Amino acid sequence: MGRGRVELKRIENKINRQVTFSKRRSGLLKKAREISVLCDAEVALILFSTKGKLFHYSSDTCMERILERYERYSYAERQLAANDQQPKICEENWALEHAKLKARIEVLQRNQRHFMGEDLDGLTLKELQHLEHQLDSALKHIRSRKDKALQEQNNILAKKIKEREKAMVNEGGAQLEQQNHNMDDSSLLLPQTSLQSFNIIGSVSLF
Structure with missing residues (x-):
């Protein structure tokens, strides 16, 4: 004789309920994988235990x-x-x-x-690899932005230094030109001792 129809209701015995959950969960995950492979179907299975533990399967990474x-x-x-x-x-x-x-x-x-780095127990190997790839891409993006910002700061500092050097060169040239101009003016004046000698020589000549 065939087994009679079993009424579906909550299993009261906690141990029996946990055992049944474990068996049915494994079978459900197996069936999900089989239908995704055999029928090329997209399957996403999410299962939470009574304690809140997550079990899931995805045909996609x-x-x-x-x-x-x-x-x-x-x-x-x-x-x-x-x-x-x-x-x-x-x-x-x-x-x-x-x-x-x-x-x-x-x-x-x-x-x-x-x-x-939390709740990683339920992830498959492919999901962990995908997570690692995402982290690597994010780190590369952050490094690229940081390097770009540093390069921009260096360019600004280099520009300021060049402007300062140019101003110092212009200032030094102006001072040198002023010194040369002062020297040219002073060369036109006779020293005081020369003027006195000239006056003495002139006086002797008159006598």
Whole structure:
């Protein structure tokens, strides 16, 4: 005889419930991988245990892309349904926008925790490699911006130094020209002793 239909309800025994969860979770993840490989389907599976532990599978290296695609499709479907209920369209649009923003915030918060090295236990090898690639790209971008800023500061300082050197050269040239001019004027004047000698010689000649 075949086994009778089992009524689906919450398993009261905590140990049995945990064992069943572990078995069904493994089977669910296996089925998700199989359908993604066999049927070339995009699959995203998210599962939280009663203790809040995350288990997930994604056929894409980045689950966010699948989630964003799901959000677009579900939003379009709900938008069509909202058009059939014109009096509530504004309220539904706000609710949909709120749901989209809330989902986006959760994705960003999860990514932030990953970037901080937190909640990495549930990530696959491909997801860890993708995370490492993102961190490397971000560091290269930061270094590039920092080097560019330093180069701009160096250019400004070099320009100021050249302007200062040019001003000093112009100032020195002006001083040298003034000194030469003073020397030319002084050469036209006879020394005081020469004038006295000239007067004495003139006086003797008169006698």
